[in-house]
Amino acid sequence: MAKVILVLVDGLGFATAIREMGYLEGLVAQGEAKRWRMRSVLPSLSRPAYESVLTGVTPAVHGITSNKVNRLSRVPGVFGEARAAGKVTAAAAYSWISELYNGPFDPVLDREVTDGPGDIQHGRFYVLDPFPDQELFWQADLLVRRHAPDFLLIHPMGCDHMGHEHGGESVEYRRAAAESDDALARLIPAWREAGYRVLVTADHGMCKDGHHGGTDEVVRTVPFYRIDAQTGGVAAEEADQLSVAPTVLTMMGLKPPNSMAAPILS
Template structure:
């Protein structure tokens, strides 16, 4: 069993990650991690892909096909697998994560900060509801939960890159600089996590097009980065699938699960 951090950088397209995430790429070049190109599932929209990443169920099968579909998830997530194994799991994330796995609909007062509420799938959480909620605060929120409550699985979910992409589009200095800002925060955190023996996955739900939207089948809407860091990973050349993230995380956590994943990713 190893502790796991999963970082979802909402809206970060693959080529932008390759061009702008210099800190993370430096760690990869030092053989401390590896970057893969991953194709997001369709539609390339947030809520369906949160469900895909966290449960391994593709949107066509989950029935969550747009951001306006607001059911409570009917599929078992990483959070539930961890809970069944008596592991501690938490998240600092956009409120749609709370709506999928804790409670629908989100109450901005009652559901924003969750501490040791064992009746919930995510018993430790800080959930935000503004897309421009500052990434510096988000990463502090999640790291505070991880450290203070000694979490075994922590989800960090950042929205600023996506928010900037909608405002300025993919091919803009603002979008690229949003990625660079996150890289500055993350590269230092990843070193800390590796020193603690934590295994780390950094990816995105979808990319961004030059209209400032996403949802379709363009490469820039679907191609995302998939970074891995930690001693459980083989760094082998292998095709990675978005629907395999849930099973991969569960395998590293050492919990019983019935999800598929690329076994070649692990030693």
């Protein structure tokens, strides 16, 4: 069993990841990481996809069918399963993640959570989309150093924000992806030394015109990197986004609940 960090880069499409994430692609080339092409759920929207990534079921099943369905998750998920097993959970993420797993979000009182009663035990949450990714990565590293969580979700918004502002083929969007890759290049070596296994993926991609939600390949295909000494290279088969949750739990040494039926990515 291992401690797991899941980096969910909001709005990072598959082709942009390969083109811009030189550190992660270098790990793939060296055989220290394995990369899958992954297909997002539909609608290819943030809140439905967050819930699918973290519960392993489709929006039709978990019921978070729109960004405007704002309520607690009602199906078994990674945070709740880990907490029930006595694991320490943490997140540095957008406030919608807190709304899904901790409850109604007050932008002042709920932005910092230390040993809270919700499924996310330790949290740092932001509300505004332009919150700088580098600030978020520092907050995430603080959670690692201070609480050594067994499961940590890191959720930067820079790609999605720049994609909406400037389009999915803009230099601003591509630069946001490169900046996340560079932040990871400075953090992942120390996390691996501390015993963490790191996964990097996205909720959905981004259209040329700064939009997502539908079925275009550029919005449905996202990367999934497993940075893990035992595996490496490029996966031959396409992966399903519903595989993320059972893969995380299995890496932590926990048995996924029956609702998480998609194959483990290893």
